[in-house]
Amino acid sequence: MLNDRLADRELTAVIGVGRTQFLVLRTVQEAPELAASQQMLADHLGLTKAAVSRHIIFAERRGWLTTNIEHSRREHSLALTTSGRSLIARGRAVQDSAERRTVHALGAQRLEMTAATLAELSVMLEQRLSSPAR
Numbered sequence: 001m002l003n004d005r006l007a008d009r010e011l012t013a014v015i016g017v018g019r020t021q022f023l024v025l026r027t028v029q030e031a032p033e034l035a036a037s038q039q040m041l042a043d044h045l046g047l048t049k050a051a052v053s054r055h056i057i058f059a060e061r062r063g064w065l066t067t068n069i070e071h072s073r074r075e076h077s078l079a080l081t082t083s084g085r086s087l088i089a090r091g092r093a094v095q096d097s098a099e100r101r102t103v104h105a106l107g108a109q110r111l112e113m114t115a116a117t118l119a120e121l122s123v124m125l126e127q128r129l130s131s132p133a134r
Contacts, residue, residue, distance in 0.1 A: 010098060015090045020047070022091045024055040025064060028078045029088055035078040059084065 008019040015022070023045055028035040034044050042052045056078065059065035064084030068077045080088065103111055 007095075007098065011091055011094055014094045015087055017087065017091075020045075020051070021055050021058065022088075024052060025059060025080060025084055026088050026091065028065065029080050029085065032078075 004019060011022050012018050017025075024041065024047075027041060027044060031044070034040045038052045038056065039049050041047075042049045045052070056065060056067065060067060062083075063081055064087055066079050066081060068079070106114070
């Protein structure tokens with residue numbers, strides 16, 4: 001949680017958008033199959049559909065994202081504009097810098113061990129959440 005707050009603060013200071021807005025835009029760029037549905041984006045990012053919708057509207061108004069209505073009014077395809085792609089590139093530079101600082105502070109081996117532990121915990125939680133309640 002502290003890391004999320006730090007990331008939010010740093011992204012906002014450098015590129016002018018918070019962490020969640022950045023993650024929505026980055027996901028549209030990196031996983032266009034998820035961008036086919038606001039619900040799929042929401043599920044992937046652990047957000048509500050309403051939150052994703054607000055971020056999409058904001059991004060459209062800023063000129064970072066376009067929405068095209070597909071075959072039915074319920075289907076929309078999302079695409080980053082040139083300025084949206086530029087924003088993501090600047091945000092990635094912020095992330096890379098933060099990652100280098102973390103590796104420097106903790107050391108690569110310790111960071112890898114921490115990441116492995118967190119991955120194991122994530123799998124355990126997912127299994128627990130998907131199993132029937134007792």
